[in-house]
Amino acid sequence: MKEGFNRADYLALPEVQGFTKYLAGLIKDQNNFSHKYVNRRSKRVFSFSSLDDALNQYSWPEGKNDYKKTELVLADLRSQLRLSLAQRDEAMALAACLSVFRWGGVYAHNGPWLINYASTHSVLELLEIASSELTSETVNTKLFSRDQLRMNAAFTKVYSLIIDDFLIYDSRVAAALCMIIVRYLEAEGHQALPVALNLYTMPAKEGPNAASPKNRDPNTKRFVFSKMHAREDCHALSNVKANILVSEALGVDGFAGYPRSSSVRAVEAALFMVGYDLGLR
Numbered sequence: 185m186k187e188g189f190n191r192a193d194y195l196a197l198p199e200v201q202g203f204t205k206y207l208a209g210l211i212k213d214q215n216n217f218s219h220k221y222v223n224r225r226s227k228r229v230f231s232f233s234s235l236d237d238a239l240n241q242y243s244w245p246e247g248k249n250d251y252k253k254t255e256l257v258l259a260d261l262r263s264q265l266r267l268s269l270a271q272r273d274e275a276m277a278l279a280a281c282l283s284v285f286r287w288g289g290v291y292a293h294n295g296p297w298l299i300n301y302a303s304t305h306s307v308l309e310l311l312e313i314a315s316s317e318l319t320s321e322t323v324n325t326k327l328f329s330r331d332q333l334r335m336n337a338a339f340t341k342v343y344s345l346i347i348d349d350f351l352i353y354d355s356r357v358a359a360a361l362c363m364i365i366v367r368y369l370e371a372e373g374h375q376a377l378p379v380a381l382n383l384y385t386m387p388a389k390e391g392p393n394a395a396s397p398k399n400r401d402p403n404t405k406r407f408v409f410s411k412m413h414a415r416e417d418c419h420a421l422s423n424v425k426a427n428i429l430v431s432e433a434l435g436v437d438g439f440a441g442y443p444r445s446s447s448v449r450a451v452e453a454a455l456f457m458v459g460y461d462l463g464l465r
Contacts, residue, residue: 188324207433221461294338351452353423355386360459362402
């Protein structure tokens with residue numbers, strides 16, 4: 185039997201079932217939700233009264249494309265990636281990945297790494313093996329490392345465009361989802377963070393001497409989440425867990441007027457907006 189993280193076993197855990205029910209309420213706007221913060225660059229105060237509201241205020245790059253425009257950008261990138269796989273075109277696959285990195289603001293380090301990798305290895309094989317593993321019933325997250333299959337804030341964006349119903353797991357999505365987990369645990373009177381809901385978190389990408397650093401730390405005295413520390417197997421595990429939690433919470437329903445087939449991405453975009461900063465809680 186293959187060793188690793190098993191989806192069915194995870195879904196059977198009572199704490200996972202409890203949280204997905206709670207998250208479903210937020211997605212359907214049946215549970216109260218509010219959050220606000222000050223954007224460090226624009227000084228604008230963002231205030232959200234629901235996840236739907238957060239999606240309506242989506243913007244990426246910051247201050248430019250709304251969610252509708254971003255959908256068009258991602259549809260083109262998705263088409264390029266999937267066409268490269270279908271046509272077995274190494275050059276197209278590399279170019280598409282680099283375009284995704286540029287769109288996501290994660291080209292530095294990741295772009296040069298992949299260009300160097302492509303000079304001696306198959307980008308197509310990397311994408312295919314990683315995508316296959318991430319969608320397995322039992323996922324061997326130990327295969328993900330800097331020397332094997334990649335998984336970080338850059339590659340999660342690529343995989344999200346290759347795999348159906350697969351969300352991007354970056355520092356903003358992690359912060360928002362973990363903050364919601366904390367709210368659920370507090371509402372239910374839990375005294376400690378269940379291992380099943382312990383998702384790995386990441387700090388914001390900014391200089392060490394930032395005048396007003398963004399807070400993406402969801403920890404409280406009772407509930408302390410593990411730090412990622414660039415461990416790619418941990419990133420893979422948290423990405424798969426987050427994907428299961430959001431997918432299960434959605435069930436067969438859509439979100440914010442979007443069909444179920446594109447609603448995981450829409451929920452991810454709402455979480456992305458919420459997780460910019462957790463400071464004003």
